[in-house]
Amino acid sequence: xxxxxxxxxxxxxxFVGILVKTASMxxxxxxxxxxxxxxxxxxxxxxxxxxxxxxxxxxDMKWIWLGAAGKCCNxxxxxxxxxxxxxxxxxxxxxIQTIILLVVSAVWLKEKLTVRAWAAALLCIAGVLLIxxxxxxxxxxxxxxxxxTVLYAISGLGTAxxxxxxxxxxxEMDAGNMNFSVFLWCSLLMALPxxxxxxxxxxVGLYPILALALLGVITGLSFYWFSQALRVVSxxxxxxxxxxxxxxxxxxSYLFFREPITExxxxxxxxxxxxxxxxxLPMRPAKVRQAGGLEASDGG
Numbered sequence: 001x002x003x004x005x006x007x008x009x010x011x012x013x014x015f016v017g018i019l020v021k022t023a024s025m026x027x028x029x030x031x032x033x034x035x036x037x038x039x040x041x042x043x044x045x046x047x048x049x050x051x052x053x054x055x056x057x058x059x060d061m062k063w064i065w066l067g068a069a070g071k072c073c074n075x076x077x078x079x080x081x082x083x084x085x086x087x088x089x090x091x092x093x094x095x096i097q098t099i100i101l102l103v104v105s106a107v108w109l110k111e112k113l114t115v116r117a118w119a120a121a122l123l124c125i126a127g128v129l130l131i132x133x134x135x136x137x138x139x140x141x142x143x144x145x146x147x148x149t150v151l152y153a154i155s156g157l158g159t160a161x162x163x164x165x166x167x168x169x170x171x172e173m174d175a176g177n178m179n180f181s182v183f184l185w186c187s188l189l190m191a192l193p194x195x196x197x198x199x200x201x202x203x204v205g206l207y208p209i210l211a212l213a214l215l216g217v218i219t220g221l222s223f224y225w226f227s228q229a230l231r232v233v234s235x236x237x238x239x240x241x242x243x244x245x246x247x248x249x250x251x252x253s254y255l256f257f258r259e260p261i262t263e264x265x266x267x268x269x270x271x272x273x274x275x276x277x278x279x280x281l282p283m284r285p286a287k288v289r290q291a292g293g294l295e296a297s298d299g300g
Contacts, residue, residue, distance in 0.1 A: 002232035005225040006242065012222040014248030017082055017090050018256045019211040019218075024083035026208035030190070030197040032215075033075045037187035039216020041180065047221060048176045058173065058181045067165030068185040073158030076190070081151035086259050091246045092132050092149060095125040096156025097163065104164060111234070116278060123275030128246055130268030166227050175227035183219065246272060 023032050048055055058064055078090050102121055105111045132149075162182075169178045202208075230238060247269055253259040 002229040006229040006233055006238055007244075009222040009226040009229065010242045010245040011248060012218045012225075013242070014245035015252060016078075016215065016218065017086075017249050018252050019215050020079055020082040021257065022211035023208045023215065024079070025202045026200060026204055027212075028197065028199050028201055029076065029079040029083055030193060031199070032079050032212070033072070034187060034190040034194055035212050036075055036079075036215045036219045037071075037183050037190055039213065040183045040219030041187055042220070043217050044176070044180050044183065044220035044224060047224070048180065051176075053174075053176050055180055056177050057184060058177065059185065061169065061172070063165040063168045064178075064181055064185065067162045067169065067182045068189060070158040070161030070165065071182065072186050072189050074155045074162060075158075075186075076155075077151045077158070078155040081148040081155070085148045086253060086257075090152065090155070091128055091249055092152035093156040093159060094246055095128045096153055097160045098125060100157065100160040101163060104160075109167070117237070120275045120278040123278060124272050127268040127270070127272030127275060130271060131246070131250070131265050132268075133264060134262055135264045166223070167230060170227055170230050175224050175231075178227060179220075179223050183223075244272075 020032060023035075027035070045055065074093070078093060082090055098121055102113065102118075106113050165182070166178065173181075226238075226242070250261060250265060250269060254261050
C-alpha cells in the first residue's frame, strides 16, 4: 500500500506545473503560493474531519518550522519560475532535491545505499539534466534560462528540507497533524507580505480558479499520502521513485499547452525510465556455488 500512496502523490505533483501556469494568468506568484497553502489546509482539514481524526496544531518542534520554511521557499520560487517559463520547467527541482536527500540519507541518517540505488539516482538525474538542456547553445541557455535555473535551485533546496522534516516528524506525529501544522504555519507566513505584493495579473476566470482549487487539493492530500508511504517505504527509494512525476509533467505540458517536446526531452525521459528500471527490477536470484565450503553470489 505504501508504494500505491507514493505513486498517487507523485502523479498529483506532476500536474503542479500546468496548474500554476494556469493560475498565473490571474494571480501573482505570492498570492498563488499563499492560496496553495491556505486551500491545502482547508482540504486536509476537511479530509481529517470526514475521517473523524482529531486535529492538534503543533508549533513547539523545530522540524515543524524548518519544514514550513523549506516548503514556503519551494513553492514561492517555483511559482515565480513557472510563471515565466515552460510548465514542465519545475522538473529542474528534482535532481537538486534528489542529490541533497540521498547525501543526507547516507551521511546523516546512516541509511545504507546500494551501488544500484546510486546508479539509478544518477541515471534519473542525468535524464532530467538532458531534458533541461534541451540542445540549447550554452550562451543561449545561460541568457534565457540562468535566472529560472537559480529559482529552481533555491526551490529544490527548500523542498529537500521539507521532505527531510517529514522524515523526522513522522516518527513523533501522525501524517495528518504533521502536514496540517506545517501548512497552517506556511499559509500564515505567506500571508504576511500579501498586503504589499498581491495583485491580479489578468482577468478573473473559471480555469485559474479551478487550477487554484486543484492546487489546494494536491497540497493538502498528496503530502499526507507521501508521509504515510514513508512509514513503510525506504526513504532513499521513496526519493527516487517520486522522481517519475517528471515524465508525466512533460506529457501534460504537451497535451495542455502544446509546449515543444524535442529529441533531447525524449532521450532524457528514456534515460530517466532506465534509471527507474534499474532501481525497481528484481535482482537475479543468488547463485550459490560450493567451493571448499564457501558461498558466492552474483552481483556482490
